[in-house]
Amino acid sequence: MSIDQYALCPCGNGKKIKFCKCKDSVGLMDQVLNMVNGGQVVPALDRLKSIITEHPDAAWALAIRGRLLIGLGEHETLKENAEHFIRLQPANPIALSQMAVVRLTEDNLPAAADLTLEAFSESSDQIEASVIDNAFMVALNAYSKQRYFSAQVYAMLCAGSETVFSQQALSALSQMYSSPNVHQLMKEVPELLPHPADADWAERYEEAKALFDDRKILLADSKFESLKRSGVTHPAVLSGLLQCAVWRCDERRQQDLALQLSQDESLDLIARQRLRAITDLLADEPEASTSLYRLRASFPDVSEAEMALTAEAQIEAMTGQDFSGLELEGQEVSPRSGFSVVQPTDDGKFNAVVGSLFLYGRQTDREPELICVNVVEADLEAVKAAISQALPQAEITEDKSNIVPLWSFPMGTPNQKELPDNPVELKPYLEEFANSTFGQRVCSVGLPLLGGKSLAEAASDDSLLFERQVVVRLLEGRQLLQTLKQPMQYIYDAAKIDPLPELEIPEDQLGSVKAIDLGRVKMDGIGFEGLLWITFTAQHSGQVGVVNRWAGAAIEYAKTHEGDEVNAEQVVQAYTLWAPLAESDTAILERLSEGMEYADKHSIDPLELLMQRFEHRLVSADAEGFQADMTLLQQRYGNNPQVIGMVQQIMMRYGLINPDGRPRSAAPPAAAAGPSDQFTAAPAPSQGSSGGLWTPESGSSAPASDSGEGGGKLWVPGMD
Ligand SMILES: [Zn+2]
Structure with missing residues (x-):
C-alpha cells in the first residue's frame, strides 16, 4: 500500500x-x-x-x-x-x-x-x-x-470518551451509584477546594491544577506535593493531593489525606464529619465497626448433640435447604444439620436469629464439631449460653474472625418459623422487624471509634461529640435507613445527634447541590421542574428515600397544576420511580394503577407501569390481578414482540414458564417467591445459595448486603 x-x-x-x-x-x-x-x-x-x-x-x-x-x-x-x-x-x-x-x-x-x-x-x-x-x-x-473513588474517576473518563467501553462504563457507573452496598459518601469524590484569593502560593497551586485538569496527574501530584513540603498545608493543597491519590488508586494515602482534612478546623463542620467518615470507609479496619466471632464446640457423640440441640428451647432446627450445599471455610463437606439460636427482641415483639449453628459429624480424621460463624460481638454471650445450655460438657472456643462496619451492620434475621406464609404480609413484617430492632442494636454495639463505647453509652460524653457525629453520618449513608424512618430517629435520639439541618436553596441553584445533600433540601417553594430534578438526580445516586418524597411531591404538584408547566411524560416517569417505594404491597399497586390512569388520561404509553404492576401482582400472588394484567398486556401489546419477550422473561424469572416458553407444571403464582426488590433489608428466609447467611468467606461483596444481588455483576465488559 x-x-x-x-x-x-x-x-x-x-x-x-x-x-x-x-x-x-x-x-x-x-x-x-x-x-x-x-x-x-x-x-x-x-x-x-x-x-x-x-x-x-x-x-x-x-x-x-x-x-x-x-x-x-x-x-x-x-x-x-x-x-x-x-x-x-x-x-x-x-x-x-x-x-x-x-x-x-x-x-x-x-x-x-x-x-x-x-x-x-x-x-x-x-x-x-x-x-x-x-x-x-x-x-x-x-x-x-x-x-x-478510583473506580469512579476512571469509569467517568471512559464514559466521557467515545470508545468501545463507553457504554459499559456508563452502566457500570449507574450500577455503582444505585448499589445499596456502596456507602453514599463513596459515590462522590471529595471536591478540589479552591485556594484563598490572597495566598502567595496561588500561582503554584494553579499550575498544579492546570496539570491535573489536563490529566497530567503524576505531574500535578508532584507539584501539589512540593507545595505541601514547602509548608503549605492548606485544605486546597490537601484536596489536590487527595484527588491525585484517587487516580493513583492509593487508598492509604487517600485515607491519610481525608483524615488530615477532617482535622482542619477552617473547614465546615459537616464537611469535616463526612471526611472523617470517608477515612473510616477507606480503612481496611474501620473504627466504626464491631467484631464478628466464630465459635466452635466439640463433643464426643454427634447424635446425642443433635438431639440435645433439637430439644433446646432457644434453638430451632433449620430446614434442609438452609444449610445443604453450604461450605464453610476449611470444611470439605456440607454440615449434617443446622440450627438457629433465637432470642426475643428487646420489645418482645419478635424472636431474632442471633447465631446459626452448623453441626458436623465424625468424618475419617476429625471429631464431630459445632461451628457458628459471624456472631456479632453483641450476641456472643447469648449464643454461647444457648450452646452451653444444650451441650453442658462441650468445650467452646471463640475467634475473632472478621469485623463488620457499623454502617452495614446486619439488619437482623427474624425467626423463620414465625415468618408469615403470605408473601403480601412478608414485606411489612420484615419492615416492622427492622424498625423494632435495628436502631437499638446499632446503638448498643461498642465501637473502637468511640473508645469501645456504644453510641448510646457515648451519648453524654462531650469529648466524643465529633466522633458520634461521624458515626451518625456513616449510618445516614446507608440506603436502607432512608426508607426506614424509625431506626434513624432512634439513632438520632440515642446518640444525641441532630439530623442535618435543612438547606434552603433557590430553585435555579439546585444544580449546585451535592448529591449527598439532596435529602436535606427544603421542599417549600420548589416548583415542578425542581421537584423532578431532585427526583431524578437522587434516583441516579440511589437515594430511595429522597426519591420517594420528591417524586411524590412532583406527582402531587402535577395533579393540582394542569397546564403547560407540567410535562406529563415526566410525571409518568416519576410514577415509575415512586410506585415501588410505597410502604406496602397494596400501596404499591395503588400507586401503579394511579400512574396508569394518569398516563392514559394524557395519552402516554403506560407500558413501564403496567409491566411493574404485572410483575408485582405475580410476586404478591395476586392471581386475579395477574390474569387481568396479562390480558391487558395482550390486548395492548400483543403484536409487539419486544413486550411479549419482556413478559416471557418475567415469567421465566419466577419459574412460571420454561426457557422454551412452555408452561411449567407446578408453579402457580402463589409459589413464586421472587426477589423482593424494595425492602430486602432483613435477609429473606432463603437468600441465595448460602441459605440467607452472609459469610465473609463467601465472597468479596460487602457484608450485610441490603439487596440480594451483589454489586459486581454488571462490571464485565461485553455484558449489556
Ligand atoms: Zn512507529
Missing part, C-alpha cells in the same frame, strides 16, 4: 512515520489488519510474531499484537510483548497502558494506575482510544476491590 510518510505512526509514539523506526515495516500493517477484520485473529498473531522477529523495531506490530492479546486474555504472551514494547519505546502511551494491563493481571492495581497515568502524561491532547479502553480495566479492577 502507499503510505503517507507524514501521517502519525500507528505505533502511537506521536512521531510521523517518516521519522519513526516503524518506517521499514509499517507497509505490512494492512495485511495484518485485513486478517484481524476478517476474524482471523490467530493467523494474524502468527503473522505479527514473524514480523516482530524480522523487524524488532516494529512497534506498530507490538501495539496491535498487545491489543489482540488483551482481548484474548493471553497474559503470559502479553507480558512478554509489553516488555519488548516498553524497552523499545519507554514513553509510548500505548506501550505504557498495555503494561498497565499486565500489572492488573498480576493484581497490582497501584502500579497499573501509575502506568496508566504515565500513559496519559505522555499522550498528546487526545488520549489514544486503546489507552482509554485499558483505563476501563483499571476501573473494573478498582471496583472489584471496592476502591470506589
Whole structure:
C-alpha cells in the first residue's frame, strides 16, 4: 500500500512515520489488519510474531499484537510483548497502558494506575482510544476491590470518551451509584477546594491544577506535593493531593489525606464529619465497626448433640435447604444439620436469629464439631449460653474472625418459623422487624471509634461529640435507613445527634447541590421542574428515600397544576420511580394503577407501569390481578414482540414458564417467591445459595448486603 510518510505512526509514539523506526515495516500493517477484520485473529498473531522477529523495531506490530492479546486474555504472551514494547519505546502511551494491563493481571492495581497515568502524561491532547479502553480495566479492577473513588474517576473518563467501553462504563457507573452496598459518601469524590484569593502560593497551586485538569496527574501530584513540603498545608493543597491519590488508586494515602482534612478546623463542620467518615470507609479496619466471632464446640457423640440441640428451647432446627450445599471455610463437606439460636427482641415483639449453628459429624480424621460463624460481638454471650445450655460438657472456643462496619451492620434475621406464609404480609413484617430492632442494636454495639463505647453509652460524653457525629453520618449513608424512618430517629435520639439541618436553596441553584445533600433540601417553594430534578438526580445516586418524597411531591404538584408547566411524560416517569417505594404491597399497586390512569388520561404509553404492576401482582400472588394484567398486556401489546419477550422473561424469572416458553407444571403464582426488590433489608428466609447467611468467606461483596444481588455483576465488559 502507499503510505503517507507524514501521517502519525500507528505505533502511537506521536512521531510521523517518516521519522519513526516503524518506517521499514509499517507497509505490512494492512495485511495484518485485513486478517484481524476478517476474524482471523490467530493467523494474524502468527503473522505479527514473524514480523516482530524480522523487524524488532516494529512497534506498530507490538501495539496491535498487545491489543489482540488483551482481548484474548493471553497474559503470559502479553507480558512478554509489553516488555519488548516498553524497552523499545519507554514513553509510548500505548506501550505504557498495555503494561498497565499486565500489572492488573498480576493484581497490582497501584502500579497499573501509575502506568496508566504515565500513559496519559505522555499522550498528546487526545488520549489514544486503546489507552482509554485499558483505563476501563483499571476501573473494573478498582471496583472489584471496592476502591470506589478510583473506580469512579476512571469509569467517568471512559464514559466521557467515545470508545468501545463507553457504554459499559456508563452502566457500570449507574450500577455503582444505585448499589445499596456502596456507602453514599463513596459515590462522590471529595471536591478540589479552591485556594484563598490572597495566598502567595496561588500561582503554584494553579499550575498544579492546570496539570491535573489536563490529566497530567503524576505531574500535578508532584507539584501539589512540593507545595505541601514547602509548608503549605492548606485544605486546597490537601484536596489536590487527595484527588491525585484517587487516580493513583492509593487508598492509604487517600485515607491519610481525608483524615488530615477532617482535622482542619477552617473547614465546615459537616464537611469535616463526612471526611472523617470517608477515612473510616477507606480503612481496611474501620473504627466504626464491631467484631464478628466464630465459635466452635466439640463433643464426643454427634447424635446425642443433635438431639440435645433439637430439644433446646432457644434453638430451632433449620430446614434442609438452609444449610445443604453450604461450605464453610476449611470444611470439605456440607454440615449434617443446622440450627438457629433465637432470642426475643428487646420489645418482645419478635424472636431474632442471633447465631446459626452448623453441626458436623465424625468424618475419617476429625471429631464431630459445632461451628457458628459471624456472631456479632453483641450476641456472643447469648449464643454461647444457648450452646452451653444444650451441650453442658462441650468445650467452646471463640475467634475473632472478621469485623463488620457499623454502617452495614446486619439488619437482623427474624425467626423463620414465625415468618408469615403470605408473601403480601412478608414485606411489612420484615419492615416492622427492622424498625423494632435495628436502631437499638446499632446503638448498643461498642465501637473502637468511640473508645469501645456504644453510641448510646457515648451519648453524654462531650469529648466524643465529633466522633458520634461521624458515626451518625456513616449510618445516614446507608440506603436502607432512608426508607426506614424509625431506626434513624432512634439513632438520632440515642446518640444525641441532630439530623442535618435543612438547606434552603433557590430553585435555579439546585444544580449546585451535592448529591449527598439532596435529602436535606427544603421542599417549600420548589416548583415542578425542581421537584423532578431532585427526583431524578437522587434516583441516579440511589437515594430511595429522597426519591420517594420528591417524586411524590412532583406527582402531587402535577395533579393540582394542569397546564403547560407540567410535562406529563415526566410525571409518568416519576410514577415509575415512586410506585415501588410505597410502604406496602397494596400501596404499591395503588400507586401503579394511579400512574396508569394518569398516563392514559394524557395519552402516554403506560407500558413501564403496567409491566411493574404485572410483575408485582405475580410476586404478591395476586392471581386475579395477574390474569387481568396479562390480558391487558395482550390486548395492548400483543403484536409487539419486544413486550411479549419482556413478559416471557418475567415469567421465566419466577419459574412460571420454561426457557422454551412452555408452561411449567407446578408453579402457580402463589409459589413464586421472587426477589423482593424494595425492602430486602432483613435477609429473606432463603437468600441465595448460602441459605440467607452472609459469610465473609463467601465472597468479596460487602457484608450485610441490603439487596440480594451483589454489586459486581454488571462490571464485565461485553455484558449489556
Ligand atoms: Zn512507529
